[in-house]
Amino acid sequence: MQNLIEIKGVKHAYQTDSGPLPVLDGLEIAVPEGGFVAVVGPSGCGKSTLTRLIAGLMKPDEGEVWLHGERVKGPRSTVGMAFQNPVLLEWRTILKNVLLPLEIVPTKLSKKQAEERARFLLSLVGLEGFEDKRPSELSGGMRQRASLCRALIHQPDVLILDEPFGALDAFTREDLWQTMHRVKEREPFTGVLITHDLRESIFLSDQVVVLSGRPARTQYVLDVPSDGPRTLDDLYTPVAAEQLNILRHQIQIAQGRSTAEEGAA
Amino acid sequence: MNKHIRAFVVPVIAVVVFLLFWEWLVWFNGWPRFKMAAPSDLPPAFERHWPLFLSMGWQTLWRTVVGLFLAVVFGTLLGMIMGFSRTMRDALYPLLVGFNAIPKATVVPIVALMFVGQHDFNTVLLAFMISFFPIAVSVSIGLSTLEPEYRDILRSLGASQATIFWKIALPKTLPEFFGALKVAVTLAFIGTNLMEIVSPHGRGLGALFDSGRTNSDFPLMFAVLIALAFLGIVLYYIVVALEKIFAGWAERAPG
Numbered sequence: 001m002q003n004l005i006e007i008k009g010v011k012h013a014y015q016t017d018s019g020p021l022p023v024l025d026g027l028e029i030a031v032p033e034g035g036f037v038a039v040v041g042p043s044g045c046g047k048s049t050l051t052r053l054i055a056g057l058m059k060p061d062e063g064e065v066w067l068h069g070e071r072v073k074g075p076r077s078t079v080g081m082a083f084q085n086p087v088l089l090e091w092r093t094i095l096k097n098v099l100l101p102l103e104i105v106p107t108k109l110s111k112k113q114a115e116e117r118a119r120f121l122l123s124l125v126g127l128e129g130f131e132d133k134r135p136s137e138l139s140g141g142m143r144q145r146a147s148l149c150r151a152l153i154h155q156p157d158v159l160i161l162d163e164p165f166g167a168l169d170a171f172t173r174e175d176l177w178q179t180m181h182r183v184k185e186r187e188p189f190t191g192v193l194i195t196h197d198l199r200e201s202i203f204l205s206d207q208v209v210v211l212s213g214r215p216a217r218t219q220y221v222l223d224v225p226s227d228g229p230r231t232l233d234d235l236y237t238p239v240a241a242e243q244l245n246i247l248r249h250q251i252q253i254a255q256g257r258s259t260a261e262e263g264a265a
Numbered sequence: 266m267n268k269h270i271r272a273f274v275v276p277v278i279a280v281v282v283f284l285l286f287w288e289w290l291v292w293f294n295g296w297p298r299f300k301m302a303a304p305s306d307l308p309p310a311f312e313r314h315w316p317l318f319l320s321m322g323w324q325t326l327w328r329t330v331v332g333l334f335l336a337v338v339f340g341t342l343l344g345m346i347m348g349f350s351r352t353m354r355d356a357l358y359p360l361l362v363g364f365n366a367i368p369k370a371t372v373v374p375i376v377a378l379m380f381v382g383q384h385d386f387n388t389v390l391l392a393f394m395i396s397f398f399p400i401a402v403s404v405s406i407g408l409s410t411l412e413p414e415y416r417d418i419l420r421s422l423g424a425s426q427a428t429i430f431w432k433i434a435l436p437k438t439l440p441e442f443f444g445a446l447k448v449a450v451t452l453a454f455i456g457t458n459l460m461e462i463v464s465p466h467g468r469g470l471g472a473l474f475d476s477g478r479t480n481s482d483f484p485l486m487f488a489v490l491i492a493l494a495f496l497g498i499v500l501y502y503i504v505v506a507l508e509k510i511f512a513g514w515a516e517r518a519p520g
Contacts, residue, residue: 055421079422
């Protein structure tokens, strides 16, 4: 089967005053169509750089990023993004915020159809009745839900989530995890999730990629097989405990490598 | 007491108390009219010079508004240049700060000498020079502090820089812009009056003020001050109304 997202041998460095700072070094990630990969790793290891590369906002120094069998050379309208900061436009209603991408991306939908779709997405994430509210009237979790709808409105084939639940409290976060599963059932997409939360990674994804410390390379890949819909209870089974244990161990290795290097430097 | 009645009655009482105190102060000290005016002197002063107040008030008003308009256009452009280009900001900022630090009263004779006889132009120019600074600074800060995620959301869809500016950067800067415009309105008035008073040429409320000064006509001078304050308040609230229309979203609902 062809992989929808393919990252091959990507290397990237930022130019700083004290010379080049390598952040990615030989990254290999492959996500099949409809797959959902979670990327975890020590902080500052270049995870956000990865999202910008997939979105075509940056070009890697070396290596290739492929989407849908096409090499990524610049931004493409088939990508949806959501960040830790929901970046909703305060002067627009929630509905108009969700519709924003359709003002940029060419669409076959009529104005009425687009609005219907936005309303459908909002109801899917539990924001029914908030269409005409302003972002400032919503809680953090609700804003993040709206931001998710905006990322999906133009039916992207790739959804890039850069720590979208990072700033939320634990209960809201778990709510949103379940919402994500509900959304994926109705609106299939291929996803890349950047996260610091190991439980989140095994609950949402079917493959967890552990990045090493800076400069990041693919250190470990954990498959998270699933039989049927997941529930929060699944996080408290021996299988989940085992998976979390492996991941925690891998993160420790990743951190160990980075601290050893810092110590040597 | 009813909230609405209180919101109206309390300020009115405060103003009346203030006027009574002022009247009493003049009466108690026995100041003659060539030394100080009392509130009761003002209505006759307005009545006596009413046609002058109308024509000169209009001159001051339109020249202030034109100067302010130019300041908005130029200030916004300058703010955009500095907001989008780091290099241009580094280049222009010191110049701008230096220019702003010059007391504008010292610019008046220079401008008056350079453009001798062109009174309207001079006055508009000074109103403009004194009021573009806060607009330029606020627009540049508004644009340069735009969180990168806002750009990324649209850029990842292939939006052009111009689209990002119209859809996000510009509306997001509006609250800062109107904040600066409120300051600029007051400043533009100062500019117009500086020109009219320091280099009088028989036009505008400043000239009327100056003629009151030559005659030690304190009631006339104070009447001019009141007229200027009135014009200033009107312009200020026009800006507030525009702000409500275009940037009302920035105001959080109370509670």
